[in-house]
Amino acid sequence: MFFGLMPLIKMTILMINAIAILSEDRFLARIGWSTATPAEPQTFGMQQQIVANESIKAKTMNLISATRTLMRIPLIGINSLLIIYELLLG
Amino acid sequence: MQRGNYPPNTAASPPLHHPVPQHPVPIPVMHSPPPLQASSAYGSTYAPTPAMGHPAYGLLNDPTAQMAFQVGGRATEVAGQYVEQNLGKYLQISALKHYFNVSNGYVLQKLGLVLFPWRHRPWSRSGSQRTGASGQMEGYFLPPREDINSPDMYIPVMAFVTYILLSTLLYGLAGRFNPEQLGYTASFAFTIVILEIIIIKIGCYLLNINNDSQLLDLVAYSGYKFVGIIVTLTITTLGSKWLEYLVFGYTFNANAFFLLRSLKYVLLPDTTADNPRSTTYAVNRTQRNRRTQFLFLYSYLVQLIFMWSLSSGFSFRSAAA
Incomplete structure (x- = not known):
């Protein structure tokens, strides 16, 4: 294994x-x-402070939404790279 | 830092320079709050940007270009600082030297501590004060040479390499040596270490543990378990199944206890004054309980899975016996 x-x-x-x-x-x-x-961009600093004081659920939600916004476009490239790799060498 | 005395409107900038934007772009300042700044200072970081950007829109003569160029120069300056800070944050070359500052006595004592942690008494890292670069006193941890509780990288790295060589040797003793085994084992051990770091980082994020301890501390702590695994693998050559389980149980318990006690000072920083890098926020009771539970789960359950798969994931056991 x-x-x-x-x-x-x-x-x-x-x-x-x-x-x-x-x-x-x-x-x-x-x-x-x-x-x-x-x-909103103006209240971002304040909001982050509020979120930071919240529970595990809030942190998970924050992580999910951050991943969704941040990784959406890079994932296209990463996935196609992986597909090409698998087609050639897998 | 050293880009501060760089003249912002030199026409012939070096070719390695970041491309300078031609019109005022206030974005880089928004993107890069200094990572070590308190979050309450975020609002003040945004404030100067419109004041610098907006007058440039109104004037349509030569000063506009000057202004734009200055803003652009400032943007590259900030971006350069950002890159430097992040490089310094993730790739601490000088910090690595701190981890290899060991002596023979320290290595022997630490090995004894990893294998027999039950009677050790003060687990907190000792620190002291020195005058920092900015002129004010700053706390720092003593290097491993002077403090037994300080994490080092020497033992983990050596144990890691020894683990790879030893398990390949056991394959050889079982008569099934293959040069590929070296690569497989190294890749497997690397994967275990990276998985552990990912688990502990996600746990830290979810439990809101914003410790200022570095990634390298965690890497070092996750490497100490290779010492116990090496002992277990050495016992494997004796061929006695019961002795092997006994030794595995002992080394696993010792390692888990060691991790529990050591990580307590990394993940659950106390707010008392004896800690030089003490954080000042107050932790309420439920959060503290959750953190303790996470620490327990990490150092017992997660370590059990990883140590078991590291020491018995190979099939040389039956063949060597």
């Missing part, structure tokens, strides 16, 4: 993919995990 570096990379990418495809209004809002408050 060798679990090398490549499976780890693949696992991380798959996990990020899984987080990134969670639908905001069809799934997250239904179970109450939606970050409903839109962050």
Whole structure:
């Protein structure tokens, strides 16, 4: 049972993919995990302070929404790279 | 820092320079609050940007270009500082030297501590004060040479390499040596260490532990378990199944206890004054309980899974016996 570096990379990418495809209004809002408050640039510093004092659930929600906004476009490139790698060498 | 005395409107900038924006772009200041700043200072960071950007829009003659160029120069300056800070944050070359500042006595004592942590008494790292670069007194931790509780990188790195060589040797003793085994084992051990760091980082994020301890501390602590695994693997060659389980149980417990006590001062910083880098926020009771539970889970359950897979993930056991 060798679990090398490549499976780890693949696992991380798959996990990020899984987080990134969670639908905001069809799934997250239904179970109450939606970050409903839109962050305005002016109050961002204050809001971050509030979020930082909250619970594990709030932190998880924050992590999910951050992953969704941040990784959406890079994931396209990463996924296509991985597909090409798998086609050539897998 | 050293870009401060750089003339902002030199026409011939070095070719390695970041491309200078031609019109005022206030974004880089918003993007890069200094990582070590308190979050309450975020608002004040934004304030000067519109004041610098907006007059440039109104004037449409030569000073506009000057202004734009100055803003652009400032943007590159800030970006350069940002890159320097982040490089300094993630790639602490000078900090690595601190971790290898060990002596023979320290290594022997620390090995004894990892294998027999039950009677050790003060677990907190000792620090002292010195005059920092900015002229004010700053606290710092003593290097491993002078403090037994300080994490080092020497033992983890050596144990890591020894683990790879030893498990390959055991394959050889079982008559199934293959040069690929070296690479497989190294990759596997690396994966375990990285997974551990990921787990502890996610835990820190979720539990809101904003410690200023570096990543390298955690890497060092996750490497100490290779010492116990090496002992277990050495016992494997004797061929006795019961002795092997006994030794594994002992080394696992010792390592978990060691981690629990050591990480307590990394992850659960106390607010008393004897800690030189003491954080000043107050932690309420439930949060503290949660952190303790996470620490326990990490140092017992997660370590059990990882140590077991590291020491028995190979099939040489039955063949060597």
